[in-house]
Structures are given as C-alpha cells and as structure tokens.
Amino acid sequence: MGELIKIYHRLRETLKVNNVHSSFAYAHTPAMTNDFTHTDALAQALGYSITAAEIAQRGVQSESVRGTLIDKISPQAVTHLRVFSETVSSYIAIGSLRGQGPNKTMDEFSETQRRQFRQLLVGHPGISDPQVLSFDLKGIAPLLCQDPFIFLSECAVGVVPATNLDIHHIMRLCYLAEIVRVVFVFALGVKNQSAEDMSDRELLFPHPEQFINTDVAATGMSEEQMSNLLCFVCVISNVTSQGDSPASFDINNLPIPDRFKDPNFLYFIHTMVSTYALPFVRKAAILMHVRYGVDLPHVAVERADEPELARLSSILRLPSLSEIFASFAAPTSAGNTTRSIVGGWIRHLLWAQAGNNPLKPTVSLSHPAIFELVGLPKNYDTLTDEAIRRRCPTTGKELTDPALCLFCGEIMCSQAVCCMTNKNRGGCNQHLAKCGGQIGLFIHIRKCMILFLNLDHGTWHVAPYLDKHGEVDPALRRHHQLFLNQKRYDALLRKVWLEGGVQSLIARRLEGDVNNGGWESL
Numbered sequence: 001m002g003e004l005i006k007i008y009h010r011l012r013e014t015l016k017v018n019n020v021h022s023s024f025a026y027a028h029t030p031a032m033t034n035d036f037t038h039t040d041a042l043a044q045a046l047g048y049s050i051t052a053a054e055i056a057q058r059g060v061q062s063e064s065v066r067g068t069l070i071d072k073i074s075p076q077a078v079t080h081l082r083v084f085s086e087t088v089s090s091y092i093a094i095g096s097l098r099g100q101g102p103n104k105t106m107d108e109f110s111e112t113q114r115r116q117f118r119q120l121l122v123g124h125p126g127i128s129d130p131q132v133l134s135f136d137l138k139g140i141a142p143l144l145c146q147d148p149f150i151f152l153s154e155c156a157v158g159v160v161p162a163t164n165l166d167i168h169h170i171m172r173l174c175y176l177a178e179i180v181r182v183v184f185v186f187a188l189g190v191k192n193q194s195a196e197d198m199s200d201r202e203l204l205f206p207h208p209e210q211f212i213n214t215d216v217a218a219t220g221m222s223e224e225q226m227s228n229l230l231c232f233v234c235v236i237s238n239v240t241s242q243g244d245s246p247a248s249f250d251i252n253n254l255p256i257p258d259r260f261k262d263p264n265f266l267y268f269i270h271t272m273v274s275t276y277a278l279p280f281v282r283k284a285a286i287l288m289h290v291r292y293g294v295d296l297p298h299v300a301v302e303r304a305d306e307p308e309l310a311r312l313s314s315i316l317r318l319p320s321l322s323e324i325f326a327s328f329a330a331p332t333s334a335g336n337t338t339r340s341i342v343g344g345w346i347r348h349l350l351w352a353q354a355g356n357n358p359l360k361p362t363v364s365l366s367h368p369a370i371f372e373l374v375g376l377p378k379n380y381d382t383l384t385d386e387a388i389r390r391r392c393p394t395t396g397k398e399l400t401d402p403a404l405c406l407f408c409g410e411i412m413c414s415q416a417v418c419c420m421t422n423k424n425r426g427g428c429n430q431h432l433a434k435c436g437g438q439i440g441l442f443i444h445i446r447k448c449m450i451l452f453l454n455l456d457h458g459t460w461h462v463a464p465y466l467d468k469h470g471e472v473d474p475a476l477r478r479h480h481q482l483f484l485n486q487k488r489y490d491a492l493l494r495k496v497w498l499e500g501g502v503q504s505l506i507a508r509r510l511e512g513d514v515n516n517g518g519w520e521s522l
Helices: 002-017 039-056 075-097 104-121 130-136 148-157 159-163 167-188 195-204 223-242 263-292 308-315 321-329 333-356 380-389 427-435 486-498 502-511
Strands: 402-405 411-413 439-444 449-454 457-462
Touching: 002 039, 002 075, 039 075, 039 104, 039 148, 039 263, 039 486, 075 104, 075 148, 075 263, 104 148, 104 159, 104 333, 148 159, 148 167, 148 263, 159 167, 167 223, 167 263, 167 321, 167 333, 223 263, 223 321, 223 333, 263 308, 263 321, 321 333, 380 402, 402 427, 411 427, 427 439, 427 449, 439 486, 439 502, 449 502, 457 502, 486 502
Parallel strands: none
Antiparallel strands: 402 411, 402 439, 439 449, 449 457
C-alpha cells in the first residue's frame, strides 16, 4: 500500500506539473496536502484517451467483414485503457479512505457527483424546481456545452459507482444529449449566426447540395419518421425561442417554422445527426469494453452490410435514431419526461449564456470524420515549384528554407532571419503556436525531410518520397525524380500522429544523439 500511495502521489504531481485543467483549485503552499486531488482531471483524461483511440481507428478497415472496432486496436492500447480505468477508480477510492475523517479527495468526489446529477437531471419533472435554478446551477457548466462522451466517462467513475445506477441509462441520456447538441447547432444556429459564422459553416460544409434530395422517397425516411424528427426539432426550437418548459407545449399543435417543413432540410438534419452519432457510439463501445468487460461479438454474416451505427447500437442496446425520435414525439408520460429533461438542458444553457454563469458557455462539436494530414502531390517537383511561387510574408521575397505544414498546407520560412522573432523562434515554431498547439509536422522542401516538433524539441525523419528504385533521397543528394509513396505517408506519419507517438518518437531520437538544442529557431 505504501508503494501504491507513492505512485499516486507522483500521478497527482504529474497532473499539476503539466497544468492539466481541473475544476478544483488549491493554494500553492509549502506544506501541500497529501490528499489525492485533481480527480476530475483524471476521469476526463480517461475519456480523452478513449477518444484518441477511436479517432486513430477511423478509416481503418477490419481484416474481415465480421471484424469489430476492438479488433484493430492494439492489445497494448486496450490493456493500457483497462489499467487507466481501474487506476482512476482506485485513485479515488484509496484517496477517500485515507485518514480519519473527510479529506479533499472525498470533497472532490462529492462535489463532482452533485454536479453530475445537476447537469444530467436539471429538467426532470420529478426533481427539478425552477425557483432554485440559479442557486443550484451557479458555477456548473451546462451539459450541452460539454462533450457528452467525456461526461459519460466521468460518470462511469463518479455518480455510477456511488449510487449503483446502471451505466446503460446514463449512456442513453448522454447519447440523447449528443443528438440535441447536433440539432441545436445545425437546425437553430442559422438564424442567430453572423456573417463570419456563416462563412465558417460554408467552409465546414462547402457543398450542401450533396444532402439535397428532390425525391423525398430517395432519402429512405418514411413520413412518420420525418414527422417525429420534425417534432424533435420544433420542441428544441420552441424551448430555445420561448424559454418555456416542454411540459407547457401541446405536442400535437406545435408551431412549425416554414424552413422546418422542407423535407430536404429534415434529411440534412438527419444526415448530420447520423454522422455525429456514430463517433459517440464507437467511443461508448470502447468504454464499455475496457471498463465493464462488455465483449463485442463478431458481426453475423447477414448483418455485414448494415451500417456500423445500427450494428453497434444493437450490441450496446441503444435505440435507433428513429426510435429516439418516435419516443420523444409520443404523447406519453415517458415522452413527456424525456422532453422535460431535454428542455432542462437547453434552458440551463440559455440561462448560462445570458450571463448568469461566468463561464459564458458555447456549444462546440468535435470533428466526426476521418482525421487526415494534407494531401501531398504525386511528384516531388510539384512541391518545389509551389515553394518557388510563394513569397515570404515578412519581406515579400523568395522563401528561405521553405517548410510545408502537414496539418493545414501553409508554406513558411523555416530557419531564416527574416521571420525570426526576438526570442529566436523561427517560422515553423511561430506557425506551431496557432496551428498544431504543442505538436508540429512539417516537410522541409529543400532537404526532402520531415520535421517533427514538440515544444522546444524536434527531430528529422525521411520524407515519404521514393525514387524509381524505391529508395529515399534525404537532402536531395542524388537529384533523382521522386514520387509519393502513400503507404509510407500513412504508416510513418499519420499513424504516429494519431496514436500520439510524436513526443515519444522525438524523445527516442534525442536519447541517441548529441543534441545542443536550437529547434526553436526552425
């Protein structure tokens, strides 16, 4: 036990040193408490780790048509997530039981549990009271401005084990919250958006006509499904515009705006909901597997052609989208309870956005599609020609040591006096601060080398370009014509990036080198 406590102390110090955000702040005193703190940050880290594992598997085809999502995740990653999940639980449990009385670990756990209950059930007709809304929710972020899956991972180590709740019920509510967030953004965000926001929407979906079907039957949605979806959108719209509880609405006589009546609009909303629902269900499947041991059976041959969302929903016993909309629109007590909970989430968000909460929350959706690096030209000469045409943003002259960012495609000077700041930070590091955060991937065009950057450290790697003999040409010494090898690009760069291996790659390279620094000058 003594060794375990030392390990958890190091874990706590790691969270503090790396400035991992926590809702609980403590004064920095010389006699810092030995209690295990930052429990909420540790629970969120579990959710983000599962999210990273799911993102890395997007676009990766299973070895067989009957394969599952877990099959492609490495056994080491699955074991790591299982150990991480148990670590979070034991960290909280051991921290709460230490000492003879209440401690900071127990205080954090109790406060986190209270917050989760308020966020999740703020609109429940059996426990909500509009008179104490401002008192109970002050300082609590609305559920709709959080990632519902990260919230689910927090509940899995928070409110679920403390109250013997069924994780399945929490998962269904978080799934509904994700759907509400998507409808809130894409169905209701149009009328309140400025010109800048609309330009961002056009960049995100540059071709909205791909969702348009003049033949409603071609959408695959029946009239009943469209009616239920319309009811779902209208209830959210009326709560947002009027601020009233859905219990006061006549579900059979809802006012319907003209733009909601367009079948093409409803098909667009249904497409967006399906697109964003799939990543949530995939992440939920990984969480249920690593924390609760839920095994994902291989797909039956007759179901191999079904959409992944339908197959995973069936395994996790989640309702389909059509069933969710139908239950929401039903004039029953269960439907009324669901509408009240959704209304509570929206009214909590509107109340916080009105200035009652200092956080000023907004609804932000994560990218639901495959994460890719920029597409590189087949012929390396094309990159060289493009670099010659570009001009330095500082002097307007030819670029010095041009480097291409593999995240956004921008070309900048890498190690040049013209773009150097007074802190000796070159063009790549300046671009890193606004594009990749702490991680950077660049291709140095004059050297035909890949530059990995992490904070003030870095390393070089050969570019995924080969000559006609299948050999690399670092520094372009042989002057052969080079061609892109897409498999090397995906294996050496995209896979390392998505699996979080850039930092460890740089560390391993620097361990064997005599390195004097200077990476920040690039």
